[in-house]
Amino acid sequence: SQQGEEDPQALSIQEGENATMNCSYKTSINNLQWYRQNSGRGLVHLILIRSNEREKHSGRLRVTLDTSKKSSSLLITASRAADTASYFCAPSKGGSQGNLIFGKGTKLSVKP
Amino acid sequence: DVKVTQSSRYLVKRTGEKVFLECVQDMDHENMFWYRQDPGLGLRLIYFSYDVKMKEKGDIPEGYSVSREKKERFSLILESASTNQTSMYLCASSPTPGQGAGIQYFGAGTRLSVL
Numbered sequence: 001s002q003q004g005e006e007d008p009q010a011l012s013i014q015e016g017e018n019a020t021m022n023c024s025y026k027t028s029i030n031n032l033q034w035y036r037q038n039s040g041r042g043l044v045h046l047i048l049i050r051s052n053e054r055e056k057h058s059g060r061l062r063v064t065l066d067t068s069k070k071s072s073s074l075l076i077t078a079s080r081a082a083d084t085a086s087y088f089c090a091p092s093k094g095g096s097q098g099n100l101i102f103g104k105g106t107k108l109s110v111k112p
Numbered sequence: 113d114v115k116v117t118q119s120s121r122y123l124v125k126r127t128g129e130k131v132f133l134e135c136v137q138d139m140d141h142e143n144m145f146w147y148r149q150d151p152g153l154g155l156r157l158i159y160f161s162y163d164v165k166m167k168e169k170g171d172i173p174e175g176y177s178v179s180r181e182k183k184e185r186f187s188l189i190l191e192s193a194s195t196n197q198t199s200m201y202l203c204a205s206s207p208t209p210g211q212g213a214g215i216q217y218f219g220a221g222t223r224l225s226v227l
Binding site: 031033035040041042043044045048088090092099100101102103104105 | 116145147152153154155157160200202204214215216217218219220221223
């Protein structure tokens with residue numbers, strides 16, 4: 001299916017450490033998106049990487065994409081307590097309706 | 113900035129009531145979505161709409177209906193609320209993917225409790 005599956009389900013680190021979350025998917029994609037959700041709130045789009053890109057940066061975020069392995073990773077460097085949230089990947093095939101299928105997410109806890 | 117507004121953050125209803133959840137977006141987006149989110153199950157798509165008066169079923173449409181009379185507003189209707197519809201409901205909108213690559217913008221969510 002187009003759904004992404006995040007791994008690990010939960011991750012606990014200390015402030016200042018790096019956090020790496022992985023996403024695997026099964027079909028060909030047009031792009032892959034990462035979203036963040038603070039507890040009890042809506043999702044916020046973080047970064048989009050297109051299928052012809054291998055790496056993308058945005059501030060402390062680094063996303064990689066390996067289409068041959070159908071996998072992506074999100075790295076948050078020098079994590080802060082405010083990064084505590086759930087992170088979701090959403091592979092997208094594009095198309096006129098732009099449907100995304102979200103996985104169950106990785107719950108990141110950054111301890112001060 | 114894109115703004116997606118859900119009418120209520122918290123809602124408590126009784127079993128059998130008809131419930132309306134409203135969502136309004138201010139960016140002239142063609143596509144709008146309703147999800148529910150439950151612990152351990154992630155986000156599941158209930159319905160989506162890619163144009164005014166158009167609607168498509170998502171993965172779990174049973175017990176729900178939707179209405180999109182105007183481009184900016186997408187309503188989710190629980191015809192007869194049941195306790196198993198207690199959940200967090202999230203609305204999202206997105207431009208046509210050719211313009212925005214399908215990035216979705218979410219509201220803050222409505223936590224619905226059905227007693």
